[in-house]
Amino acid sequence: MRVFTAVLATETNTFSPICIDRRGFEASLYAPPGQHPETPTLCSAPLTVGRRICAQKGWELIEGTAAWADPAGLVSRAAYEGLRDEILDQLNSALPVDAVVLGLHGAMVASGYEDPEGDILSRVREIVGPDILVCAELDPHSHLTKRRAAATDFFVYFKEFPHTDFVDRAEDLWQIAVARLEGKAKPVMSIFDCQMIDVFPTSREPMRSFVDKIMQIEKSDPDVLSISVVHGFMAGDVPEMGTKVVVVTNDKASKGDELARSLGLELYAKRGTFMVPQIDERQAIKEALAEEKGPVVIADVWDNPGGGTAGDSTVLLQEIMRQQITNVAFGTIWDPIAVQICMAAGEGATIPLRFGAKSAPGTGTPVDATVTVVKLVRDAQMRFGESFAPFGDAAYVRFNGIDVILNSTRAQSFDPSLFSVMGIDPQSKRVLVIKSTNHFFASFSKIATKIIYCSAGTPYPNNPAVTPYKRASKTIWPMVVDPLGTGHNNA
Template sequence: MKAFVASLATESNCFSPIETTRQSFHDAFYAAPGAHPDRPTLCSAPFIAARERAARGDFELVEGTAAWAEPAGPVTREGYESLRDEILDQLSSAMPVDIVLFGLHGAMMAEGYEDCEGDLLGRARRIVGADAIIGAELDPHCHLTSAMIRASDVLVAFKEVPHSDFSARAQELVDIAVRAAQGQISPAMSVLDCRTISPFLTTHTPGRALLAQVRALEHDPDIVDISVIHGFPAGDCHDVGTKVIVITDANPEKGRAVAETIGARVRALGEDRLPAMPLPAEAVRQALAMPGQPVILADRWDNPGGGVAGDSTFLVHELLGHRDVASAVGGLWDPQAVQQCRQAGKGATMRLRFGARGGDAAGTPVDETIDVTALCDDLVTPFQESTVSMGASAAIRLGAVDVVLTSKRVQTFHPNVFEAMGIPLAERKVVAVKSASHFQTAFAPVCAGIIFVDCGGPFPSDPARIRYKRIRRPIVPLDSPHTAPMVHECE
């Protein structure tokens, strides 16, 4: 057998003013055919899983391009089409193939394309024909569309939020695709639209309990795989929302029933599906009163992983109100301030304005006399099995408050963001991070507690208040649950 693998991924925030171009992919992660590193990135884990199976002799592997752009606004038409066509040309050259594997995100939008993944998968299907197996790994914060479903044989999404399982899920994708290509199973996808926008964390109840139920249902020998698609509220498109995929071995009726069981659980999650999020002043008060250190404050709505700048200053200002308390904030995106610090040099004392360059939604800039305590040409931080570059970075100190400034817009995945800049977390009472959830895997084992903070900011955090133009109605919470029953798709 022969398999082809490629990856094209980003998460498009329709309300973000930050442009995504082809260069955005090259700046974040781009690997030409055969050049993918030995470690996976969030959306390219199928490369590593496929290499492992090829090494075992399961198939001959042809690698295409892998490209990822940091989440921002929709991709330019030229950016998307050029990368799409590059991959499709590679697929055409690899023909004939038995298996096509994609690492996707699922929430990519571009000028003229509301559903980039459906477009890519549909074009791939036309190249390979009906008999080849097409499978893709998705981020659960995606938009699952009918075009994606109809063009694919196997769609699997990460189960965990934060996404600690993207490598394991890639291995499961490849395994299902191989079994299908060998005729061992006949995958049938049953998809239920829950008609709600209900993203949740699997580190907290009730999301953890829902995931446990999903795993228990997968013990049924007829059930091949189950994915819960949370949806991405900041994408203004027809298919925003939470959905369930159940893959059975040629038993779609059972798939429908299992999907309905999970869908009912999703609809019952309620407001406690996300942790409590106090405002900045209250969050800092709680952190200072909490025993032990460090206490992590998660600036959930200024997370670059959601397509926003990551430069809001609300928590910086709040901590400066307690400037005698050892604390830290990072990484805050401000290339201009980083450059000024680099020009001044380590050890310099200078007046610096930083943060909130994106407008009023990010707060007001900080104007202070600061000490430059550390500089780094390229701050590289771990993320699960992968590594991520935050670019040239600077650490500055204002009283007892340390701030890590970065030149690349990347969320704070790991304590290394601080430790590598000479800021020991064990010596800080409060540490504020720019991340919605991914920080938890690495920070939870080394902190005294975590408080998620509602700083407002540019990310559209409440779906009920988002001014959608394209979303399909009715849907909860925009509409009453009684008017928005769950719907089976592609039947």
Template sequence: MTASSSKRIFVAAMATETNTFSPIVIDRRAFEESFYAAPGMHPSTATLCTAPIPVGRKVCAEQGWTLIEGSSAWADPAGLVSGPAHQGLRDEILEQLKAAMPVDAVVLGLHGAMVAQGCIDPEGDLLARVRDIVGPDILVCAELDPHSHLTAKRVAASDFFVVFKEFPHTDFVERAQDLWALVVDTLEGKITPVMSTYDCRMIDVFPTSREPMRSFVDRMIALENTDPKVLSVSAVHGFMAGDVPEMGTKMVVVTDGDAAHGAALAEKLGQELFANRGKHMMPSMDERMAVITAMKPHDGPVVLADMWDNPGGGTAGDATVILHELIAQGATDVAIGTIWDPIAVKLCMAAGEGAVIPLRFGSKSAPMTGDPVDALVKIITVSEDAAMVFGESVVPFGPAVRIALLDGDGVDIGIEVILNTVRAQSYDPSLFTALGIDPLAQKILVIKSTNHFYAAFAPIASEVLYCSAGKPYPNDPATNPYRFVRDDIWPRVENPFAKED
């Protein structure tokens, strides 16, 4: 640490979420299509895992400190990151750090579930290399997404992590602010952060929009505010589509110099999560029952979530199982956002707005996503650069087109579909308005997301239905064909703590 009161802090971001079962490889272009900013070029608004950069600007300006910005990159979740993309981004950031030396701290925006070709733990690899550059006494910390893998390598290389508490992730800016508050207090000598972790030995899904996780998150926040020894409490949910050895749920407690207190609290909270295993997941139904329920009279639109064809979980977002069921049951006043099909988008854009063409779309990416749809369609709207919002972030999903399905006589059957080119889950109703669809005028809104949609869609929904349709995503950890996930973890075994009882 430098002797003067003026500090030099390096900040950068490298993030994506890897579904190791997904066939879609993430290359450099995928990062650039989703989000990439060269040093100093990050916008003033935060973008999920890059939030430490704009938040850090404000903090360092207030402190009179120097912030050295490295690159920031985010790719929408998919399969493995290509070796050249991973190594290129990693080395780019490391070279920027070397050029910035000496520094008093390194603050990173990471996701935590990245897996690359030839590297099963890219975040651990990056953090270890950062530690090698700065040495043992310089502060190294990061903000993480809860759907991550808390590996021993990452913990060993870092002073502390702060993790989003909410799922849907509505709090990524707040958690970046928490992270920076700890950085400031550490560098000013007010605290000595010590990180304790606990392995819950379970695989589950933890939506915080419902019980029992809602109360658990509220209690984590209360502990931070009432326990003078506790600086931060985080639950790392894990990511069940990441087939890696250290996958699973973990607790993280950061205390002010009291590792024993942190370890005891992490274990206590971790055992509470384990006691509620299997009770956290949203209740779901199959596509037939979901459509039947959605077609019943409602006062306002029904939001039907295709929860496992979620591009935010690394799938393609091109499944058609629910669409085929809607057609079979004669549903009307339906808008679907979105089905990913770049080829179909190009065909529609070539034909132009107002054209009527035969079109085959959807279900190109993987088995168990349904059959392609063959239909006569009318092209209603064409957008060269469609985008929606997610909190303060702007999420691109275009070029995109809005099509209406017609019957054999050219009559509109009452179902419209947004086809997109850039994969993105359905975060917000602005997804529909971007293509000229009024979401409040629909009887049924079909979206592709597991739970991130909830905060923005629930206020306009008469009912929210979670539909488990097909199996584009490995959604049963008891039977998923893992190769690397350990066997002593629930639900692969009933009680992984039995040997200790």
């Protein structure tokens, strides 16, 4: 067997002011054929898992380019078309192939392309023809369009949020692909549109039990090859934005349709109950200070670079400064210019510095402080499960008993190693302030005495009922109370 694999992925917040060009991919991951490291990134696990599977099978894996950019705003037309055509040219050169296995995200939007994944998948299908297997692993925070479904045999999405299972799901993808190529299965995909958009953390109920349930169905029912929930991505203003359920069966389309509908209606009945309750910055700090022992983790959930924001909000920092709280560490505030200034000053320097809140309204105001540059790290990285997440050149500065990590590559706060790599002992701090919606939970929950979810400022369009969408459907929940007419109302 000859199998072609490649990766092209990012998550686009169409409301974000930060555009992505080719340099955005190169800063996060750009690996020409054969140069991808052994450790996968979030969306490149199909490539690294494929190396092992194909080696075991004695198959030939033809690697194309792997490119990933940290979430932001629109991808430039030149960047998307250039990377797309690079991969398609590699596929053409690899022909004939028996399968194409891709790593995608599913929420990319590029200038001139509302559905880049649908575009590249359709072009792949045109190249290989109707009978060659085409499949992909995707992030659940994405859009599932009719165009991409029509071009693909099946999809597998991460189940967990935080996405701790991206390697496991790549294993599932390849298991189904191998069965198909060896003639042991005929995967058929069923899709149900839940007519809603919500946030579904699997670290809490009711989503925890739902994911456990679908995994049990996969395990116990031989007809069911895979079940995925496409959460949707509310910051992507595209026509087919929303939550969907995907069931892949072994040539049992009717059974898959029925199961997808049943599971989708179960999610729909619980809409509005999944997301962790959030409090504002004043209440968050009050609750943190009420704890006798630290570290208390305050998650600045909506200034999350993993959702495409800048990650430079200072709303929580300004409140901590106002209350004169000490023994607090912030990880991170994105400000490449401030990092450059600190790099020029050198470790140990005490300098006046303005940083943060440069990207957009609703992120607070820049902080002016006299800071000590404690530590500088080039090309800093933190752990994220089985991979590493870069946050670029970084500076650890201290002022008034407050520690702040300034970074040059936007990245959400995945893991306490974010602090330790910069010389900060996270467990010695009274309060840790991080920027992430829920990906932080798996690792930070191991050291936190309490976790507080805070909604500070308005860097992210987090209320679809009032978000000024221009392209997304306005006929789904919560824009409409009960679009499926079931009588269930959790608005």
